[in-house]
Structure formats: C-alpha cells, structure tokens
Amino acid sequence: MDFATFLQQLINGLSLGSLYALIAIGYTMVYGILRLINFAHGDLLMVAAYTGLFGIGMFSLPWTVACALALGLTGVMGVLLERGAYRPLRRAPRISLLISAIAASFFLENLALVLLGGRPRAFPVPPLMAGAIKLDGLFIPRLSLWTPTITLVLLGVLFLIVYRTRVGIAMRAIARDLETTRLMGINVDRLIALTFLMGSVLAGAGGLLWAMRYPQVNPYLGIMPGLKAFIAAVLGGIGNLAGAVLGGLLLGVLEILIVAFFPAWAGYRDALAFGLLIVVLLFRPTGLLGEVLMEEKL
C-alpha cells in the first residue's frame, strides 16, 4: 500500500472516528452522572436521521432547516426519555434502570418500525456534502472532511459549556457526588435533563452525519454505531470527555485501517470493537484516560 492510499484511509478513519466520538460523548456524559449506559442513545441517531429525511425529502424544507429541526427534536426526545424511563427509577436497583433503558430502546425501534416501515430509505445528501475532491492523486469524499470539522466545532462548544460556565461546574459536581451537589442547592434533576439534552443534540448531529455517510435509513440504524460509540467511550475512559473523543478516533481509525490492510478480515469488522472492549476491560478497566470510577459504585 502506498503512502497516498494510506493517507486516504487515515482520513476516512478519522472521519468515522469523529462520528464515534460525537456519539460517545453522549454516553460518557450520562454515564458520568447517572452511572448508566443509556441504551436508547443509539436510537436517537435513528430519530435524527428520519427527521432529516422527512424534512428534506417529504416536506422539501431547505436542508439547513431540516437538520436544525432534527437536532431540536432529538434533543427533546432525549429529555423525554430521561423523564419517562430513567427519572422514575432514580432510587431503584441498578438492574431495573438498565432493563428500563433496554426496554426504552426497543420501544423506540419498534415504534419507528410500525410507524415508518422497515424498508430502508435513501437519505438525500445535501449537495454541499456530496461528491468528492481530488487532490494530488488523493480521492477524498467531501463528507470525510465535513464530519471532523463539524465534530470539532460541536465539541468546542461543549467543552466551553462544561469547563467554562457555571452550569458546567454544576454538571461536573454532579458527576463527582450527586447527593452533595443536591445539598448545595443545585437543581440536580434539571441539570440531568440538560445533560441529556446536550448529549442528545450531539447524537442528533451524529445521526445526520451517519445517514449521509451510509445513506440507508432504517429503524435499526442506531444500534451498531451506538454500541461501538459506547465501546469507544469505555476505551477512552468512561466519564471523561476527552477520553471519549480519543476512544472514538482510535476505534474509527483502527476499524478502517484493519479492513484496508487485511481485506480478508472485512467480515470480522463488527467483532473488532467487542474484542477491543474485552481486552480493555481485562487489562485497563479504567480506559486510556479514565480515573478510578468503576470501583466507587460497584
């Protein structure tokens, strides 16, 4: 493989990786605060993808409006999810919370299946992101450049909120110790809802970009990216925002490069992430950048 091909695959991998990072942030934020895998997080991708699809394709809205609408709706869905499926169980045993998360995820998928049908639909890719540019023998899809850029901007805003505002301080305080934060007079429930809102908007952006990358929208669209993004979050150290980004990029690049170097292994691509997860849990359960989070709550 020559250097140009390698570079091309690397850009491709970084693009996929930044998508994983975008989705992983939502997992890691919720996990940091509630110690819960939000199983339905992946399904928010599906919600965003369908909203975008119907907005552009059916109501022929300008794609910017449709995408903004998709982000908004996904954010609202995330908050509703927290209200409906997680808040009532805040004092319940952990296993109940997890079962509730799984049930919510199945509910969303099957509701979408009933309402929208199981047939995959083509996602209309906006002209700005379609096509590819040729550069010095490199062939780079425009989307592969847009995805990391959009991710970078969104993450910049997120990091500003989390590390530079009072709301961000409160969020980080909840992640440390929920009960004490409550005693400090902070409305914990409202902040948790806000966390879900932010994570869900990022998932919405991830869903739209995912649908542009693999323009086949179906009700089960979000499952695989969701699982892999969660693994990326564990890989980077769950509860750690920078870790989620690092884990996402690493997983994306690894997936693309392994398939590029060993085409015969392409069929095993989906198993790679889980293999990686087992290795991480065996040898470094806190992930690459994680603090010792696991033992506190176990």
Added chain:
Amino acid sequence: MPHSRRLQHALLNLGVVALLALVLYWAEQRAGEYQIRLLNNAAIFITLAISYNLINGICGQLHLGPNAFVTIGAYTSALLTLSPAEKELTFLITPLIWPLNQISTSFLVSLVAGGLMAVIFAFLTGFPVLRVRGDYLAIVTLGFGEVVRVLANNLQWLTNGPLGLKGLYPYTNLWWSWGVAVLALVVITGLVNSAYGRAMQAIREDETAARAIGIDPFRHLMLAFLVSAFFFGVAGGLLAHLITTISPTLFTFFLTFNLLIIIVIGGLGSNTGAVLGAVLFTYGSEVLRAVEEPITFWGLKLPGIPGMRMVIFSLALLLVIIFARQGLLGRREFSWDGCQRYLKRLTRGLV
C-alpha cells in the same frame, strides 16, 4: 424439614410430573399441530427463562448474551445430527471440515454436546465477563452475542456462513422439550435452594458483605454462568430441531429481549415466576397476533399493523419495570407448604 413431609413433597412432585406426562400424552394423541407447537414453544421458553433467571434474578447480574449460547448449542447439535450426505449437499461453497463431515450422532448425544459446547464457551468468556459488574457485564455479554453472530456468518467451513443449515430432522417433540424443561427446573431449583444458591443471593444483595463472610463471588457467578449456559445450549439444540432451519440471524438480541420480558414480568428472582412468565408470553404473543392481522370490528374494517406486538411488549416491559418492579410474583416461590397453608386458610373460612 421432617422426613415424612419431605417424602410427601416428593410424592406430590412425582404426581405433578405424572399429570404433566398424561397431559402431554393426551396432547400428542388429540391436539392439533398448532397446539403442539405452542406447547413445545412454552417448554423451551420455560427452560430458557429459568436458566436466565439464575443469572439475572438470583445472582443479580444483567447478562445480555443468552442468544449467543443458544446459537452455539443450535449449531453444535445441528452439525451432529445431520448425516454426512446431507452435510455434503448443504456445504456447497466451502466444505465442512473433518471430522465433522464424517460423524453423525443421535439426538440425545447432540443435545448434550450442544450444552457442553455452550459451557466451554461460557467458561472461556467467564474470565473477562465475571471480572466486571453492572453495565459493563451487560455490554460485554451483549458484545459476545454480536461476536458469535459475526463468527457464524464468516466461518463458512463450520457454519455454512449466512446460508445456515437446512433440512434438520424435526426430532424435537413434546417429550424432548418438556423433559428438558422439567430437568432444568429440578436442577436449577435444587441449585438455588442449596448453599451455593444462598451464596449467589448473598452476592446479589451485597457483594462486599458476601465477600466478607468468605463467599468467593467469581466462583459462584461462574457456576451460575456455566449451569445456565448448559441449558441455553440444550435449548438451542431443541429449537434447531424444532424449526429445522438455522442461520446466523435466527437467534439475535431479540431472543434475549423476549427472555428479559418473561423474567421481569414473572418476577426477577423467582423460578415460579419465570415458568409463569414463559407460559404467559407464549400464549400472550399468540393472542396479540390479532393486532397484526386485519380485523372486522362491528362492521368496521381495521387493517392489521405488522410489528405492533413488539411495541406492546416493549411498552409493557417499560411500564412493569417502572411501576411494578416486582412483576407478578416478586421473589415468591411456589411451595407445597404454602399451598397447604393456603388451603387451610380457605377451608377455615368455609367452616
């Protein structure tokens, strides 16, 4: 428990088994194909649900990978019962490896082999899986299911890839399915009521405290993991020879989700609840089939909505876990003593 009462209970248990046998005999002679099919499904769901309950309900660990062990059991058992000639016909693209392409065993041997193969895999995966708890355990076991699916898709020389295995002989009948269900029930209730079972429940309640009184969580969880894997594997073999065609996408997370519904609705941690849940689920999903078919309601034609059953089931699970976490039975179990007390109370009321 006094000796005489233990004898009494054993006799009562035998009586129930004899009654079950009588019902099965009658069903075999008289009931239609559809009824027999439902009875088979119910028995296999009972086996799966009580094995699943052992990990999720008794040990309190959210295991999301039973579908992986069911798949392993199904493939193992199917590869053993197919005759060499049939295998040659099925494996068109890549031939099956030696010695599997030469051997053919009886159904019983294949079921046991399916169970043992699942146990071997459970043992190997147990080391990474049982080192972690909670959400991590859930996601690792879920991942294991995905890995098994990917392997079944890609190891053509073993599984025939996405095409799967076809034309299995329908060995599974009422005697096999209910026989296994009764065996699983006896073994798992025995285990739960033993010192091991009490240790498992102690781990569920408070792992640190259990450790402090000298219980080794790893060994006990591994025991539960292996026992449940064995029955998942056997049930996989039964399902393979009931459906007669298996493929990598047959047993997905969907199966695990159904089992989760069964044990949560029955009551997490109750074997009786698991049995009740399995029976309710089998017949409930047949009743709910009505919503997916067009119906005429007082002259009003309503179109059926395909897929509506799963919406109802997932919503039901969500509502049960939020509003009635203990399910139907909570952690209560059926017992002859309880029956006796109940009867006494009832008769006292009458007299």
